Amino acid sequence: MDFQAFQAAVERQARAAGLADYDLYYSRHAFSQYKPFEGKIDKFTGNTSIGVCFRCLIGGKMGNAYTQLLDEPEAARLVEQAIQSAQAVDGKDPEFLYHPGEEMSGRVPL
Secondary structure: OOHHHHHHHHHHHHHHOOOOOEEEEEEEEEEEEEEEEOOEEEEEEEEEEEEEEEEEEEOOEEEEEEEOOOOHHHHHHHHHHHHHHHHOOOOOOOOOOOOOOOOOOOOOOO
């Protein structure tokens, strides 16, 4: 499953769980290494890693979850784990999610 399909699956799960305020971050890192020997490539190593973080607000409490898997069952698990994380927060200060172009006055960023 590509990231766009995974994002849509996460959004469906978030809406089904009744979440109104959430965000999803995606990170991808590619690494490659070549080892030349006598004018030719002797060894090639390549690796790509991805990571997805989902955050949600429930009653002013921030919950988050992380995954490297991009499939439908993982989308459901990601949302559920973030909800459980928010429900476990004991802090009294409300937290906020900021969206592009939103004014931050009066709020302290995380």
